[in-house]
Amino acid sequence: MTDRNAFRPRLLLTRPRAGSERFARQFQARFGADWPITIAPLIEIEPTEAELPAANVLIITSEQAIAPVVNAPGWAGKPVYCVGPRTSEVLRRNGFEVLGTAPNAQQLFALISAEPDPGPMLHARGNESAFPLAQKLNAAGRNVQEAVVYAQVPQPPSKELQELLDRAQPLLVPVFSPNSGRLFAAAAEGTYARLRVAAISEAAAQxxxxxxxxxxxxxxxxxxxxLIDALVALMRDSSG
Known part of the structure:
Protein backbone atom coordinates (compact mmCIF):
# COMPACT_ATOMS: atom_id res chain seq x y z
CA MET A 1 0.00 0.00 0.00
CA THR A 2 1.26 3.49 -0.85
CA ASP A 3 2.15 5.72 2.09
CA ARG A 4 0.00 8.79 1.49
CA ASN A 5 2.26 10.92 3.71
CA ALA A 6 5.11 10.40 1.24
CA PHE A 7 3.33 12.87 -1.02
CA ARG A 8 2.48 15.30 1.79
CA PRO A 9 5.57 16.92 3.32
CA ARG A 10 5.28 17.46 7.05
CA LEU A 11 4.37 21.00 8.14
CA LEU A 12 6.77 22.23 10.83
CA LEU A 13 5.57 25.14 12.99
CA THR A 14 8.05 26.88 15.30
CA ARG A 15 6.17 30.07 16.25
CA PRO A 16 4.56 30.36 19.74
CA ARG A 17 2.19 27.48 20.43
CA ALA A 18 -1.09 29.43 20.33
CA GLY A 19 -0.25 30.94 16.95
CA SER A 20 1.06 27.60 15.65
CA GLU A 21 -2.15 25.84 16.63
CA ARG A 22 -4.21 28.50 14.86
CA PHE A 23 -2.11 28.24 11.69
CA ALA A 24 -2.35 24.43 11.81
CA ARG A 25 -6.15 24.69 11.87
CA GLN A 26 -6.10 27.08 8.89
CA PHE A 27 -3.79 24.75 6.96
CA GLN A 28 -5.84 21.66 7.77
CA ALA A 29 -9.07 23.42 6.83
CA ARG A 30 -7.62 23.76 3.34
CA PHE A 31 -5.78 20.44 2.98
CA GLY A 32 -7.39 18.01 5.40
CA ALA A 33 -7.29 17.24 9.10
CA ASP A 34 -4.90 14.31 8.60
CA TRP A 35 -2.05 16.33 7.07
CA PRO A 36 1.10 15.59 9.14
CA ILE A 37 2.00 18.56 11.34
CA THR A 38 4.58 19.06 14.08
CA ILE A 39 4.41 22.01 16.48
CA ALA A 40 7.81 22.70 18.07
CA PRO A 41 7.93 26.32 19.30
CA LEU A 42 11.27 28.14 19.28
CA ILE A 43 9.60 31.21 20.85
CA GLU A 44 7.01 31.70 23.54
CA ILE A 45 5.29 34.92 24.62
CA GLU A 46 5.48 36.34 28.14
CA PRO A 47 3.81 39.57 29.34
CA THR A 48 6.17 42.16 30.84
CA GLU A 49 3.64 43.93 33.10
CA ALA A 50 4.96 47.24 31.72
CA GLU A 51 3.19 50.45 32.73
CA LEU A 52 1.37 52.21 29.89
CA PRO A 53 1.87 55.98 29.68
CA ALA A 54 -1.19 58.10 28.88
CA ALA A 55 -2.03 58.60 25.21
CA ASN A 56 -4.91 59.58 22.96
CA VAL A 57 -4.36 56.81 20.40
CA LEU A 58 -2.85 53.33 20.52
CA ILE A 59 -0.64 51.70 17.91
CA ILE A 60 -0.66 47.89 17.86
CA THR A 61 1.60 46.09 15.39
CA SER A 62 1.13 42.56 16.74
CA GLU A 63 -1.83 40.62 18.05
CA GLN A 64 0.35 39.57 21.01
CA ALA A 65 0.17 43.16 22.36
CA ILE A 66 -3.62 43.18 22.62
CA ALA A 67 -4.10 41.13 25.81
CA PRO A 68 -1.70 43.23 27.94
CA VAL A 69 -3.48 46.42 26.80
CA VAL A 70 -6.97 44.97 27.31
CA ASN A 71 -6.01 43.98 30.84
CA ALA A 72 -4.65 47.44 31.71
CA PRO A 73 -7.19 49.76 33.40
CA GLY A 74 -8.47 52.72 31.41
CA TRP A 75 -7.59 51.52 27.92
CA ALA A 76 -10.82 49.89 26.79
CA GLY A 77 -12.34 51.47 23.69
CA LYS A 78 -9.30 53.58 22.79
CA PRO A 79 -8.87 54.47 19.11
CA VAL A 80 -6.09 52.41 17.58
CA TYR A 81 -4.01 51.96 14.44
CA CYS A 82 -2.85 48.42 13.79
CA VAL A 83 -1.09 45.96 11.49
CA GLY A 84 -2.99 43.09 9.91
CA PRO A 85 -6.64 42.17 9.41
CA ARG A 86 -6.64 39.56 12.20
CA THR A 87 -5.24 42.07 14.70
CA SER A 88 -7.91 44.53 13.59
CA GLU A 89 -10.62 41.91 14.05
CA VAL A 90 -9.46 40.99 17.57
CA LEU A 91 -9.22 44.66 18.56
CA ARG A 92 -12.79 45.31 17.40
CA ARG A 93 -14.03 42.26 19.29
CA ASN A 94 -12.44 43.75 22.41
CA GLY A 95 -14.24 47.08 21.96
CA PHE A 96 -11.50 49.20 20.39
CA GLU A 97 -12.14 51.75 17.65
CA VAL A 98 -9.87 50.82 14.74
CA LEU A 99 -8.85 53.99 12.90
CA GLY A 100 -6.81 52.26 10.22
CA THR A 101 -5.05 49.00 9.31
CA ALA A 102 -1.97 48.35 7.20
CA PRO A 103 -0.28 45.11 6.13
CA ASN A 104 3.04 45.96 7.83
CA ALA A 105 4.70 48.56 10.07
CA GLN A 106 6.26 50.47 7.16
CA GLN A 107 2.90 50.99 5.51
CA LEU A 108 1.33 51.82 8.88
CA PHE A 109 3.91 54.59 9.23
CA ALA A 110 2.78 56.03 5.89
CA LEU A 111 -0.88 55.71 6.89
CA ILE A 112 -0.48 57.46 10.26
CA SER A 113 1.75 60.15 8.75
CA ALA A 114 -0.98 61.03 6.26
CA GLU A 115 -3.63 61.43 8.98
CA PRO A 116 -4.25 64.51 11.17
CA ASP A 117 -2.09 64.54 14.30
CA PRO A 118 -4.18 63.07 17.16
CA GLY A 119 -1.76 64.16 19.88
CA PRO A 120 0.11 61.69 22.11
CA MET A 121 0.21 58.13 20.82
CA LEU A 122 1.44 54.90 22.42
CA HIS A 123 3.01 52.02 20.50
CA ALA A 124 2.44 48.87 22.58
CA ARG A 125 4.83 46.26 21.20
CA GLY A 126 7.11 43.31 21.87
CA ASN A 127 10.79 43.31 22.74
CA GLU A 128 11.72 42.49 19.13
CA SER A 129 10.89 44.96 16.37
CA ALA A 130 11.78 44.76 12.68
CA PHE A 131 10.90 48.42 11.96
CA PRO A 132 11.47 51.43 14.31
CA LEU A 133 7.92 52.76 13.97
CA ALA A 134 7.86 55.09 16.98
CA GLN A 135 11.27 56.52 16.07
CA LYS A 136 10.15 57.20 12.50
CA LEU A 137 6.90 58.83 13.62
CA ASN A 138 8.68 61.03 16.15
CA ALA A 139 11.14 62.12 13.46
CA ALA A 140 8.11 63.04 11.33
CA GLY A 141 6.83 65.35 14.07
CA ARG A 142 4.44 63.07 15.97
CA ASN A 143 4.48 62.43 19.71
CA VAL A 144 4.82 58.66 20.16
CA GLN A 145 5.94 56.75 23.23
CA GLU A 146 6.63 53.03 23.39
CA ALA A 147 5.76 50.34 25.93
CA VAL A 148 7.22 46.84 25.63
CA VAL A 149 4.21 44.87 26.83
CA TYR A 150 5.37 41.36 25.94
CA ALA A 151 8.64 39.52 25.41
CA GLN A 152 9.44 36.91 22.80
CA VAL A 153 11.39 34.36 24.82
CA PRO A 154 13.55 31.91 22.82
CA GLN A 155 12.99 28.23 23.56
CA PRO A 156 15.57 25.45 23.14
CA PRO A 157 14.91 23.12 20.20
CA SER A 158 12.87 20.14 21.32
CA LYS A 159 14.03 16.55 20.84
CA GLU A 160 11.21 16.09 18.32
CA LEU A 161 12.41 19.08 16.29
CA GLN A 162 16.01 17.88 16.28
CA GLU A 163 14.92 14.41 15.13
CA LEU A 164 12.96 15.92 12.23
CA LEU A 165 15.91 18.06 11.15
CA ASP A 166 18.29 15.09 11.34
CA ARG A 167 16.30 13.10 8.77
CA ALA A 168 16.62 13.56 5.00
CA GLN A 169 12.95 14.36 4.42
CA PRO A 170 11.01 17.32 3.02
CA LEU A 171 9.63 19.78 5.57
CA LEU A 172 7.29 22.72 4.98
CA VAL A 173 8.35 25.62 7.22
CA PRO A 174 6.46 28.94 7.39
CA VAL A 175 8.52 31.77 8.91
CA PHE A 176 6.49 34.56 10.46
CA SER A 177 9.15 37.15 11.37
CA PRO A 178 12.88 37.91 11.07
CA ASN A 179 13.34 36.85 14.69
CA SER A 180 11.62 33.52 13.99
CA GLY A 181 13.85 33.09 10.95
CA ARG A 182 17.03 33.67 12.94
CA LEU A 183 16.02 31.19 15.63
CA PHE A 184 15.03 28.57 13.08
CA ALA A 185 18.27 29.06 11.13
CA ALA A 186 20.26 28.49 14.33
CA ALA A 187 18.27 25.35 15.18
CA ALA A 188 18.50 23.97 11.63
CA GLU A 189 22.21 24.57 11.05
CA GLY A 190 23.66 21.40 9.54
CA THR A 191 20.22 19.96 8.86
CA TYR A 192 19.73 16.97 6.57
CA ALA A 193 16.07 17.84 5.97
CA ARG A 194 15.01 19.31 2.63
CA LEU A 195 13.47 22.58 3.78
CA ARG A 196 10.73 24.35 1.85
CA VAL A 197 10.57 27.70 3.61
CA ALA A 198 7.80 30.26 3.10
CA ALA A 199 8.67 33.64 4.61
CA ILE A 200 6.17 36.35 5.48
CA SER A 201 8.53 39.13 4.33
CA GLU A 202 11.85 39.73 2.60
CA ALA A 203 13.43 40.42 6.01
CA ALA A 204 12.15 37.09 7.36
CA ALA A 205 13.49 35.33 4.26
CA GLN A 206 16.90 36.97 4.64
CA LEU A 227 2.08 31.89 3.67
CA ILE A 228 -0.16 28.94 2.85
CA ASP A 229 -0.22 30.02 -0.81
CA ALA A 230 3.59 30.23 -0.77
CA LEU A 231 3.86 26.74 0.75
CA VAL A 232 1.56 25.41 -2.00
CA ALA A 233 3.79 27.02 -4.63
CA LEU A 234 6.88 25.41 -3.04
CA MET A 235 5.22 21.99 -3.13
CA ARG A 236 4.25 22.55 -6.76
CA ASP A 237 7.79 23.63 -7.70
CA SER A 238 9.32 20.65 -5.89
CA SER A 239 7.02 18.16 -7.59
CA GLY A 240 8.41 19.21 -10.94
Missing part, protein backbone atom coordinates in the same frame (compact mmCIF):
# COMPACT_ATOMS: atom_id res chain seq x y z
CA UNK A 207 17.14 35.76 8.24
CA UNK A 208 17.12 32.11 7.15
CA UNK A 209 18.52 32.35 3.62
CA UNK A 210 21.85 30.71 4.51
CA UNK A 211 20.38 27.32 5.36
CA UNK A 212 21.44 24.32 3.29
CA UNK A 213 18.95 22.16 1.38
CA UNK A 214 16.46 25.03 1.29
CA UNK A 215 13.92 26.21 -1.24
CA UNK A 216 12.73 29.68 -0.24
CA UNK A 217 9.73 31.75 -1.26
CA UNK A 218 8.39 35.07 0.08
CA UNK A 219 4.62 35.25 0.53
CA UNK A 220 2.84 37.60 -1.86
CA UNK A 221 0.71 38.80 1.08
CA UNK A 222 2.02 39.14 4.67
CA UNK A 223 -0.69 36.94 6.17
CA UNK A 224 -1.45 33.33 7.09
CA UNK A 225 -3.26 32.91 3.77
CA UNK A 226 -0.27 34.33 1.91
Missing amino acids: ACSGLAHTELRVAAKPSAEG
Whole structure:
Protein backbone atom coordinates (compact mmCIF):
# COMPACT_ATOMS: atom_id res chain seq x y z
CA MET A 1 0.00 0.00 0.00
CA THR A 2 1.26 3.49 -0.85
CA ASP A 3 2.15 5.72 2.09
CA ARG A 4 0.00 8.79 1.49
CA ASN A 5 2.26 10.92 3.71
CA ALA A 6 5.11 10.40 1.24
CA PHE A 7 3.33 12.87 -1.02
CA ARG A 8 2.48 15.30 1.79
CA PRO A 9 5.57 16.92 3.32
CA ARG A 10 5.28 17.46 7.05
CA LEU A 11 4.37 21.00 8.14
CA LEU A 12 6.77 22.23 10.83
CA LEU A 13 5.57 25.14 12.99
CA THR A 14 8.05 26.88 15.30
CA ARG A 15 6.17 30.07 16.25
CA PRO A 16 4.56 30.36 19.74
CA ARG A 17 2.19 27.48 20.43
CA ALA A 18 -1.09 29.43 20.33
CA GLY A 19 -0.25 30.94 16.95
CA SER A 20 1.06 27.60 15.65
CA GLU A 21 -2.15 25.84 16.63
CA ARG A 22 -4.21 28.50 14.86
CA PHE A 23 -2.11 28.24 11.69
CA ALA A 24 -2.35 24.43 11.81
CA ARG A 25 -6.15 24.69 11.87
CA GLN A 26 -6.10 27.08 8.89
CA PHE A 27 -3.79 24.75 6.96
CA GLN A 28 -5.84 21.66 7.77
CA ALA A 29 -9.07 23.42 6.83
CA ARG A 30 -7.62 23.76 3.34
CA PHE A 31 -5.78 20.44 2.98
CA GLY A 32 -7.39 18.01 5.40
CA ALA A 33 -7.29 17.24 9.10
CA ASP A 34 -4.90 14.31 8.60
CA TRP A 35 -2.05 16.33 7.07
CA PRO A 36 1.10 15.59 9.14
CA ILE A 37 2.00 18.56 11.34
CA THR A 38 4.58 19.06 14.08
CA ILE A 39 4.41 22.01 16.48
CA ALA A 40 7.81 22.70 18.07
CA PRO A 41 7.93 26.32 19.30
CA LEU A 42 11.27 28.14 19.28
CA ILE A 43 9.60 31.21 20.85
CA GLU A 44 7.01 31.70 23.54
CA ILE A 45 5.29 34.92 24.62
CA GLU A 46 5.48 36.34 28.14
CA PRO A 47 3.81 39.57 29.34
CA THR A 48 6.17 42.16 30.84
CA GLU A 49 3.64 43.93 33.10
CA ALA A 50 4.96 47.24 31.72
CA GLU A 51 3.19 50.45 32.73
CA LEU A 52 1.37 52.21 29.89
CA PRO A 53 1.87 55.98 29.68
CA ALA A 54 -1.19 58.10 28.88
CA ALA A 55 -2.03 58.60 25.21
CA ASN A 56 -4.91 59.58 22.96
CA VAL A 57 -4.36 56.81 20.40
CA LEU A 58 -2.85 53.33 20.52
CA ILE A 59 -0.64 51.70 17.91
CA ILE A 60 -0.66 47.89 17.86
CA THR A 61 1.60 46.09 15.39
CA SER A 62 1.13 42.56 16.74
CA GLU A 63 -1.83 40.62 18.05
CA GLN A 64 0.35 39.57 21.01
CA ALA A 65 0.17 43.16 22.36
CA ILE A 66 -3.62 43.18 22.62
CA ALA A 67 -4.10 41.13 25.81
CA PRO A 68 -1.70 43.23 27.94
CA VAL A 69 -3.48 46.42 26.80
CA VAL A 70 -6.97 44.97 27.31
CA ASN A 71 -6.01 43.98 30.84
CA ALA A 72 -4.65 47.44 31.71
CA PRO A 73 -7.19 49.76 33.40
CA GLY A 74 -8.47 52.72 31.41
CA TRP A 75 -7.59 51.52 27.92
CA ALA A 76 -10.82 49.89 26.79
CA GLY A 77 -12.34 51.47 23.69
CA LYS A 78 -9.30 53.58 22.79
CA PRO A 79 -8.87 54.47 19.11
CA VAL A 80 -6.09 52.41 17.58
CA TYR A 81 -4.01 51.96 14.44
CA CYS A 82 -2.85 48.42 13.79
CA VAL A 83 -1.09 45.96 11.49
CA GLY A 84 -2.99 43.09 9.91
CA PRO A 85 -6.64 42.17 9.41
CA ARG A 86 -6.64 39.56 12.20
CA THR A 87 -5.24 42.07 14.70
CA SER A 88 -7.91 44.53 13.59
CA GLU A 89 -10.62 41.91 14.05
CA VAL A 90 -9.46 40.99 17.57
CA LEU A 91 -9.22 44.66 18.56
CA ARG A 92 -12.79 45.31 17.40
CA ARG A 93 -14.03 42.26 19.29
CA ASN A 94 -12.44 43.75 22.41
CA GLY A 95 -14.24 47.08 21.96
CA PHE A 96 -11.50 49.20 20.39
CA GLU A 97 -12.14 51.75 17.65
CA VAL A 98 -9.87 50.82 14.74
CA LEU A 99 -8.85 53.99 12.90
CA GLY A 100 -6.81 52.26 10.22
CA THR A 101 -5.05 49.00 9.31
CA ALA A 102 -1.97 48.35 7.20
CA PRO A 103 -0.28 45.11 6.13
CA ASN A 104 3.04 45.96 7.83
CA ALA A 105 4.70 48.56 10.07
CA GLN A 106 6.26 50.47 7.16
CA GLN A 107 2.90 50.99 5.51
CA LEU A 108 1.33 51.82 8.88
CA PHE A 109 3.91 54.59 9.23
CA ALA A 110 2.78 56.03 5.89
CA LEU A 111 -0.88 55.71 6.89
CA ILE A 112 -0.48 57.46 10.26
CA SER A 113 1.75 60.15 8.75
CA ALA A 114 -0.98 61.03 6.26
CA GLU A 115 -3.63 61.43 8.98
CA PRO A 116 -4.25 64.51 11.17
CA ASP A 117 -2.09 64.54 14.30
CA PRO A 118 -4.18 63.07 17.16
CA GLY A 119 -1.76 64.16 19.88
CA PRO A 120 0.11 61.69 22.11
CA MET A 121 0.21 58.13 20.82
CA LEU A 122 1.44 54.90 22.42
CA HIS A 123 3.01 52.02 20.50
CA ALA A 124 2.44 48.87 22.58
CA ARG A 125 4.83 46.26 21.20
CA GLY A 126 7.11 43.31 21.87
CA ASN A 127 10.79 43.31 22.74
CA GLU A 128 11.72 42.49 19.13
CA SER A 129 10.89 44.96 16.37
CA ALA A 130 11.78 44.76 12.68
CA PHE A 131 10.90 48.42 11.96
CA PRO A 132 11.47 51.43 14.31
CA LEU A 133 7.92 52.76 13.97
CA ALA A 134 7.86 55.09 16.98
CA GLN A 135 11.27 56.52 16.07
CA LYS A 136 10.15 57.20 12.50
CA LEU A 137 6.90 58.83 13.62
CA ASN A 138 8.68 61.03 16.15
CA ALA A 139 11.14 62.12 13.46
CA ALA A 140 8.11 63.04 11.33
CA GLY A 141 6.83 65.35 14.07
CA ARG A 142 4.44 63.07 15.97
CA ASN A 143 4.48 62.43 19.71
CA VAL A 144 4.82 58.66 20.16
CA GLN A 145 5.94 56.75 23.23
CA GLU A 146 6.63 53.03 23.39
CA ALA A 147 5.76 50.34 25.93
CA VAL A 148 7.22 46.84 25.63
CA VAL A 149 4.21 44.87 26.83
CA TYR A 150 5.37 41.36 25.94
CA ALA A 151 8.64 39.52 25.41
CA GLN A 152 9.44 36.91 22.80
CA VAL A 153 11.39 34.36 24.82
CA PRO A 154 13.55 31.91 22.82
CA GLN A 155 12.99 28.23 23.56
CA PRO A 156 15.57 25.45 23.14
CA PRO A 157 14.91 23.12 20.20
CA SER A 158 12.87 20.14 21.32
CA LYS A 159 14.03 16.55 20.84
CA GLU A 160 11.21 16.09 18.32
CA LEU A 161 12.41 19.08 16.29
CA GLN A 162 16.01 17.88 16.28
CA GLU A 163 14.92 14.41 15.13
CA LEU A 164 12.96 15.92 12.23
CA LEU A 165 15.91 18.06 11.15
CA ASP A 166 18.29 15.09 11.34
CA ARG A 167 16.30 13.10 8.77
CA ALA A 168 16.62 13.56 5.00
CA GLN A 169 12.95 14.36 4.42
CA PRO A 170 11.01 17.32 3.02
CA LEU A 171 9.63 19.78 5.57
CA LEU A 172 7.29 22.72 4.98
CA VAL A 173 8.35 25.62 7.22
CA PRO A 174 6.46 28.94 7.39
CA VAL A 175 8.52 31.77 8.91
CA PHE A 176 6.49 34.56 10.46
CA SER A 177 9.15 37.15 11.37
CA PRO A 178 12.88 37.91 11.07
CA ASN A 179 13.34 36.85 14.69
CA SER A 180 11.62 33.52 13.99
CA GLY A 181 13.85 33.09 10.95
CA ARG A 182 17.03 33.67 12.94
CA LEU A 183 16.02 31.19 15.63
CA PHE A 184 15.03 28.57 13.08
CA ALA A 185 18.27 29.06 11.13
CA ALA A 186 20.26 28.49 14.33
CA ALA A 187 18.27 25.35 15.18
CA ALA A 188 18.50 23.97 11.63
CA GLU A 189 22.21 24.57 11.05
CA GLY A 190 23.66 21.40 9.54
CA THR A 191 20.22 19.96 8.86
CA TYR A 192 19.73 16.97 6.57
CA ALA A 193 16.07 17.84 5.97
CA ARG A 194 15.01 19.31 2.63
CA LEU A 195 13.47 22.58 3.78
CA ARG A 196 10.73 24.35 1.85
CA VAL A 197 10.57 27.70 3.61
CA ALA A 198 7.80 30.26 3.10
CA ALA A 199 8.67 33.64 4.61
CA ILE A 200 6.17 36.35 5.48
CA SER A 201 8.53 39.13 4.33
CA GLU A 202 11.85 39.73 2.60
CA ALA A 203 13.43 40.42 6.01
CA ALA A 204 12.15 37.09 7.36
CA ALA A 205 13.49 35.33 4.26
CA GLN A 206 16.90 36.97 4.64
CA ALA A 207 17.14 35.76 8.24
CA CYS A 208 17.12 32.11 7.15
CA SER A 209 18.52 32.35 3.62
CA GLY A 210 21.85 30.71 4.51
CA LEU A 211 20.38 27.32 5.36
CA ALA A 212 21.44 24.32 3.29
CA HIS A 213 18.95 22.16 1.38
CA THR A 214 16.46 25.03 1.29
CA GLU A 215 13.92 26.21 -1.24
CA LEU A 216 12.73 29.68 -0.24
CA ARG A 217 9.73 31.75 -1.26
CA VAL A 218 8.39 35.07 0.08
CA ALA A 219 4.62 35.25 0.53
CA ALA A 220 2.84 37.60 -1.86
CA LYS A 221 0.71 38.80 1.08
CA PRO A 222 2.02 39.14 4.67
CA SER A 223 -0.69 36.94 6.17
CA ALA A 224 -1.45 33.33 7.09
CA GLU A 225 -3.26 32.91 3.77
CA GLY A 226 -0.27 34.33 1.91
CA LEU A 227 2.08 31.89 3.67
CA ILE A 228 -0.16 28.94 2.85
CA ASP A 229 -0.22 30.02 -0.81
CA ALA A 230 3.59 30.23 -0.77
CA LEU A 231 3.86 26.74 0.75
CA VAL A 232 1.56 25.41 -2.00
CA ALA A 233 3.79 27.02 -4.63
CA LEU A 234 6.88 25.41 -3.04
CA MET A 235 5.22 21.99 -3.13
CA ARG A 236 4.25 22.55 -6.76
CA ASP A 237 7.79 23.63 -7.70
CA SER A 238 9.32 20.65 -5.89
CA SER A 239 7.02 18.16 -7.59
CA GLY A 240 8.41 19.21 -10.94
